[in-house]
Amino acid sequence: MMLIFGLMLLLLQTAACLEFNCRFNQKDPCYAALGHKLNLTMVDASIYHLKIYKRINNIHDDQACRVKNDKIRECDLFNNRAEVTFINGILIINRVIRADSGNYTLILVNSDGSFTYTDLQVNVEAPVGSVNVSISCSSNGMKSVSCSSDRDQLIYSWTLNGESLMDGNPTIELNEETDGNIICSVKNHVSHGQKNIRVTQCPESVVFVLVWSFQLMVLFGLLGGFHIYMRHTSGKKQEDQKVRMRRFREGHEHTAEDS
Incomplete structure (x- = not known):
């Protein structure tokens, strides 16, 4: 059971591995994916002795990778990492790290001591991760x-x-009425990813909410004013009624005294 599980895990890791191939005599930069495999093709190492240096500020580092008779004799350039091998003229890095970025020089040494060299720029980039899309009105x-x-x-x-929009920007502006399927595609030199979402009309725009709130405030203000007016009017009517009743009683008392 454990053997079957181990084989399945190995297959999954192999399927997920990205592999990049570059040559030391290519003109364009070489791109490699962080944590994945890079094959650097050189020349027939059975004819030449090879030396690979890394240039820092256009000066060769003391560390080098030396190949003789198609085998690595010394490779402190890569700190003798177990995942760095050399097979049939190809330098293989099975797990690329950030420090592998840089400008390299390959020196080919002939049997008579003469040599030639070629340069290569290696750029390491992390594969694109999960893509997220957010919408705001x-x-x-x-x-x-x-x-x-x-x-x-x-x-x-x-x-x-299905129609292309503006490229290059992580944020775009759309009309409020725009709806449909929108896809954001993200890529770099080593991988790509995308996210597909449904765009709908804003349920309530901020302008509508502000106008609606203002209308409610005006309505509540009018209701409050009407309530105050009614209370004031009702109180005045009651006061007038009391005055009339008092006058009526006083007039009735005067009439009784006179009789």
Whole structure:
């Protein structure tokens, strides 16, 4: 049972592994995925002795990787890491780390002592992680849609209902009435990811809420004023009634005295 589980785990790890291939004589930079595999093709190491240096501020570092007779003899450039091997003229890094980024020089030494060299720039980037999209309604009648991911060197692109929108920005502005399916695509030089969500009209815009709140305030103000007016009017009527009753009683008492 444990053996079957181990084999399944190995298959999953293998399927998830990204592999990149570069050559030391290529003109463009070499890109590798952090934590994944990089193959650096050089030359026939049975003919040449190879030395690989890393340049810092255009100066060769003392550390190097030396290959002779198609085998690594010394490789303190990669701190003798077990995941760095050399097979058939290919330097293989099975698990790339950030420190592997940099400018490298490959020196080919002939049997007569003459040599040639070539350079290669290696850039390590983290694969794109999970992509998140959020939508917010603003007071100016627009909808703001934002896209984000937790990796570096990201390039953004958008599509709405299958039509391309503005590229390059992690945030776009849409009309408040816009609805449909929107896709945010995120990529860098080593991987890509995307998120598809449904965009609907804002249920209540901020402007509507503000206007509605103002109308309620005016309505409550009018009701309060009417209530105060009615209380004042009712009190005045009661006071007038009391005055009339008092006058009536006084007039009745005077009539009784006269008789």
